[in-house]
Amino acid sequence: MAEKELLNQRKKVLTIDSMNANVKTVEYAVRGPIVQRALQLEKELREGVKKPFDEVIKANIGDAHAMGQQPITFFRQVLALCLYPDLLNDNKFPDDAKDRARRILKACGGRSIGSYTASQGIDCIRQDVAHYIERRDGGISCDPDNIYLTTGASDGIVTILKLLTAGEGRTRTGVMISIPQYPLYSAALAELGAVQINYYLNEEKCWSLDISELQRSLQAAREHCNPRVLCIINPGNPTGQVQSRECIEDVIRFAAKERLFLMADEVYQDNVYAEGCAFHSFKKVLFEMGPEFSNTVELASFHSTSKCYMGECGLRGGYMEVINMDQEVKAQLTKLVSVRLCPPVPGQTLMALVTNPPQPREPSHAQFMKERVATLNVLAQKAKLTEEILNTVPGIKCNPVQGAMYSFPRIILPERAIKEAKEHGQEPDMFYCMRLLEETGICLVPGSGFGQKEGTYHFRMTILPPADKLKILLNKVKEFHQQFTKQYS
Amino acid sequence: MAEKELLNQRKKVLTIDSMNANVKTVEYAVRGPIVQRALQLEKELREGVKKPFDEVIKANIGDAHAMGQQPITFFRQVLALCLYPDLLNDNKFPDDAKDRARRILKACGGRSIGSYTASQGIDCIRQDVAHYIERRDGGISCDPDNIYLTTGASDGIVTILKLLTAGEGRTRTGVMISIPQYPLYSAALAELGAVQINYYLNEEKCWSLDISELQRSLQAAREHCNPRVLCIINPGNPTGQVQSRECIEDVIRFAAKERLFLMADEVYQDNVYAEGCAFHSFKKVLFEMGPEFSNTVELASFHSTSKCYMGECGLRGGYMEVINMDQEVKAQLTKLVSVRLCPPVPGQTLMALVTNPPQPREPSHAQFMKERVATLNVLAQKAKLTEEILNTVPGIKCNPVQGAMYSFPRIILPERAIKEAKEHGQEPDMFYCMRLLEETGICLVPGSGFGQKEGTYHFRMTILPPADKLKILLNKVKEFHQQFTKQYS
Known part of the structure; x- marks a missing residue:
């Protein structure tokens, strides 16, 4: 029984010492x-x-439904119709919900949301997203080709960070993140082996962002890595601040001058409560600053179905808009997302509803x-x-x-x-x-x-x-x- | 306007030359x-x-619904009930569908499938999966703690490969994959920078797997990397073969002897057509080979809601079972999946139905x-x-x-x-x-x-x-x- 004994002494292939060292450094406090x-x-x-x-x-x-928040009736009606199209013959469902469901189903292979979609997301949903962004940003145009539907915002953020991570040692990509931060960022950077660069929000001034602190942090980082990315969370997580328009302009100017790729985590864009505060998208401010900015500064903005008034965390829906991304890189991005086939279609559907909700003359508008x-x-x-x-x-x-x-x-x-x-x-x-x-x-x-x-x-x-x-x-x-x-x- | 000119000449931060080089080497022919x-x-x-x-x-x-395959009525009924629980009062839905929906909703925070779930997946669904595996494997026990629900099988496969990828140069992790292969594997290995080790299936013998070819491939690879993983796709993609029980035993013996972590891609486990062929899970064969194997050989097996008779690709559901995984590594795995919060809950729900379908005395059994x-x-x-x-x-x-x-x-x-x-x-x-x-x-x-x-x-x-x-x-x-x-x- 020599073989048997030998096998019983077999050491594990995968141990804490022989596993991916980057994964070991990942921390995620929220869970x-x-x-x-x-x-x-x-x-x-x-x-x-x-x-x-x-x-x-x-x-x-931030798990709204678990804390008793009720889902939006219209959204759930359309989802039920899409999943069980027999209900399209049911009088209990309003016509606008049925119209939305028919439109989504028509865009699905075999009219089933059980089919794979384009990896970037269903075309007509990316159009809905683009129209939503145009309305939100006072008419600044949005190309559906720049929209990628995602499996929640986290998926999009990790994907963009992945594209940006390169180099070794002192040329390794550095990514500036706010402290305090949402720990997805530090976790993703640890996993990718990118360099985390901390800039501190000013607690004394309601967690505002000082450009001088960005400058300090960037200077210090340039000693040991290649800072290429600046991440902003607005409205802030975990700190709950809402950035002023002026501050966003300053950040964009800073990113332009210092050649940083901007990542704007804007998943709380409807969650603005304080008087005198308003949500300003980075996209809008960028375009209003004139062509020398809007034609050059690279920006990715992220949104999600999990927050705002929807709180549909479990459906894992999201989108990202990429602006001024190099065309060759964009082709690489499209290829990269294709490996995972497509984002979950119920989440895509929900994103269509969030960005194209009931209109004033439709039957569900009042309740919505x-x-x-x-x-x-x-x-x-x-x-x-x-x-x-x-x-x-x-x-x-x-x-x-x-x-x-x-x-x-x-x-x-x-x-x-x-x-x-x-x-x-x-x-x-x-x-x-x-x-x-x-x-x-x-x-x-x-x-x-x-x-x-x-x-x-x-x-x-x-x-x-x-x-x-x-x-x-x-x-x-x-x-x-x-x-x-x-x-x- | 010096600043303006300067900005207009600003080069892009992210170019094909400055992006993640691993991503550039990714190929995915299916799309x-x-x-x-x-x-x-x-x-x-x-x-x-x-x-x-x-x-x-x-x-x-392999996009079944897009080619006209119809979804399973019972699955879609339960999903519609979960998404729009008002339908629980509707007489058109059978009682067993309602029972299943109530059970899932009860397991969700705030009784909404819009809540996040445990990162490993909803407890009672992991129990369903474990019972399914026990029935499939003739009673060999399955611990729900070894089950991780995933966003499709691809997600699970990439996650396990990520844990396994370590070392540099000649100590870099090598992963043996069949040629022809499903290109998710080559794409994931390229992205992770792991070494792809090819072993060739024998086309003359109906794409069967020869141990001598595994041996040849392994020997050659040991010259330049650290081979630690052996991936098997059974039934085969793209080659459509079904492995004999004997061959699976040989593979397990080979992995045991050569200290390889086994990854068994078993997403087509219901798709066996040829007479004389049957699906044998790696888990079952491993456990039937005796404790010297079942206590030592590390195995991860993957399943999906996208194939078999369901074909629900768009819902992105899946699970993996990990066997003999080092406890510390397992804790790292659980941490790693927590960063992405949870798999899509509609996909989790579907996995509950696939593994716990209508039973003989239930009203939906005959139609199912x-x-x-x-x-x-x-x-x-x-x-x-x-x-x-x-x-x-x-x-x-x-x-x-x-x-x-x-x-x-x-x-x-x-x-x-x-x-x-x-x-x-x-x-x-x-x-x-x-x-x-x-x-x-x-x-x-x-x-x-x-x-x-x-x-x-x-x-x-x-x-x-x-x-x-x-x-x-x-x-x-x-x-x-x-x-x-x-x-x-």
């Missing part, structure tokens, strides 16, 4: 250890284990508008509520939640708590959030998962729980923070 | 230049341009079985028809289409045609397929897109067009081949 623990606590609660709380409230992720406005109004109220309650807590300082779906308050932690955390080998805000979770069932993400200025601590909390629950949650955080501070002072 | 040309021809036909044909027939891709059997029977007839007609053509030699959805016949090309192709800078079978497309509107993929022994030429043709159309198509190919041969002889 990290604290969320693992939250899932475990939920399981324990179901099994009847006694806890100081009855339910786990997950305010860690009512649902859309109600959802956005509730979000605006919850943004305000969150900021207000958090700012009543001594030791918590929360900037206005101008947009997006998150607050990212600063928390002052006692020295003794910081020391104890470090003894546990934990970041102090992880230690804080873990304690919060164990004592109250509230699941937040520590600021260290997004990046923050050294010596400062934060957490990210979504504003998505229903208003009554959100109030309870905020008051529990308040109580916890006071006790925690007292215990460690 | 390559011939398909681009087919789309263009379709457009010209729509615009009224005269052609020697009335329609383009795309036999280039009727539809399933009819679809598979028609495919079996078309497999036979394809082989038979192609083999009537002098200069075309087609192996039996034992399984999957493709024929991959060898074509004998006259020397003068080969010469002319080379003068055009084209592969001879690309030259042949382009001519076929221009003259008949039939879109096939040249064998060179999949790899083939030097000096041999092939094309891949799906068996999916409706039987009457398939017959016409095959006879047109016959006529074309005869004329082409005559013209160049």
Whole structure:
């Protein structure tokens, strides 16, 4: 039995030491250890284990429907019609929903959304997207050929970063990302082996972006890599700020001067709540700055069906628009996306509806508008509520939640708590959030998962729980923070 | 206006020379230049341009619904119910469809399939998959924790290859793939910068796999890289063979001895047509070979909702099962998939239905079985028809289409045609397929897109067009081949 013994001693081919080293460096806090623990606590609660709380409230992720937000009726009607076209004979469905469904089905091979589509996405949907962008941007033209439908915004962002990553050592592509950032960026850069270049948002000025900080960060990076990309998230995740038009102009001018490819993550474009704030797309500002900018600066802008008033995260829909992309590179992009065949067709369909919703004279218009406005109004109220309650807590300082779906308050932690955390080998805000979770069932993400200025601590909390629950949650955080501070002072 | 001029001279950041070099080497023939040309021809036909044909027939891709295959009613009913739960009150839907929908919705956050799910996929669906695998494999146990739901099989395959790719130069991971292969593999390896190791299937023995050829290929590769992975596609794509149980045992023994991680692409597991052939999963064979194999050999098996009798390509559903994966690596895998949040939930839902279809006493069982059997029977007839007609053509030699959805016949090309192709800078079978497309509107993929022994030429043709159309198509190919041969002889 020599062979048998030999086989039993066979070492694994794939071990932690022999695996892809880049993958090991990937971190993704939004679904990290604290969320693992939250899932475990939920399981324990179901099994009847006694806890100081009855339910786990997950305010860690922008998952609107999971927090009770209702889907838009019209969108779901059209999706049901597309998936089960027998319903086209059903009187319960409005005519405009049926028209939309027929149009999508006609564009599908064999009139089934079970067929593959063009890899870039269904033609007529890319036209819908282009018209949407033109309306949004006050008539600036949009070529459907520049639109790529995606499997959520993350898919598009990773694809563009992939194209841009090249070189070795000091010529390796560097990518500027805001700190705090949405950790998809750091995760994608780690996986691709690109160089992450941090620029810090100004917490004192409501997380605004200073060009001098971009300059500092770029200068420093040029010592050790080849900075080629500047990523902006607007409205901000996790920081909830909305960029002014002026700031966007400055950023574009900076990217033009410093030869940076701009990536604008604009998935929260409908989520603007604060008075005096408005969403300005990078595309629009770029084109209004004149041909010397609009003919030269390379820009990719990303959108998603997961946020705004739709919150349809599970359908994994999105698009990207690429502007001034070199034609040969664009052909490479089209080839690259073709390997994955096509984005999920239900997500593509949803994107068609988001960008071409019921029109004023159509039967579903009134209900659509009512649902859309109600959802956005509730979000605006919850943004305000969150900021207000958090700012009543001594030791918590929360900037206005101008947009997006998150607050990212600063928390002052006692020295003794910081020391104890470090003894546990934990970041102090992880230690804080873990304690919060164990004592109250509230699941937040520590600021260290997004990046923050050294010596400062934060957490990210979504504003998505229903208003009554959100109030309870905020008051529990308040109580916890006071006790925690007292215990460690 | 110095700034303006400066900007106008600004060179692009991202050019073909400065982009990711790995991406440039990616090729994907299934959606390559011939398909681009087919789309263009379709457009010209729509615009009224005269052609020697009335329609383009795309036999280039395994896209069943696009070729007229009907979706399974029960699957679409449940999907419609999940997307628009108001329909749960509708009498037109059978109770078992409603039960399935309620179960899925209950497992979704906020009872909406618009919520994110666990990154590995919804728990109860992974249980469905595990039970399906246990039934398929005669009771060999399957742990739902080893199941990862995916965005189609391609997503899973790329993810596992990503984990496995490490090292530099002579220590770089080498991955053994069959030639002919499905070009997702070569594309993924190019993108990851892993080393592609070719082993040739034996066309003379109905595309069977010889262990001596694996041995030859492995020995040669060890000179210049670190071979760690062996990929098998069974039933075969593009070659349509079904592996014997004995051959699978030999492959497993080879992988055990040579310390190779096994990747089994089993997306055509229901597509077995030839008498005397049966699908044997690598998992089952591995476990039946005894603990010295089943406790040691690392295996990842992939499945999809896109093939078999479902053909739901557009929904992008799939799963992978990982066996004997190192626990630390598995934690890394779980982390890695979390960055993309979750697979599309409609695709996950469909996978639940595929692995847990209507049971004998449920109201939808009879219709489900009727539809399933009819679809598979028609495919079996078309497999036979394809082989038979192609083999009537002098200069075309087609192996039996034992399984999957493709024929991959060898074509004998006259020397003068080969010469002319080379003068055009084209592969001879690309030259042949382009001519076929221009003259008949039939879109096939040249064998060179999949790899083939030097000096041999092939094309891949799906068996999916409706039987009457398939017959016409095959006879047109016959006529074309005869004329082409005559013209160049």
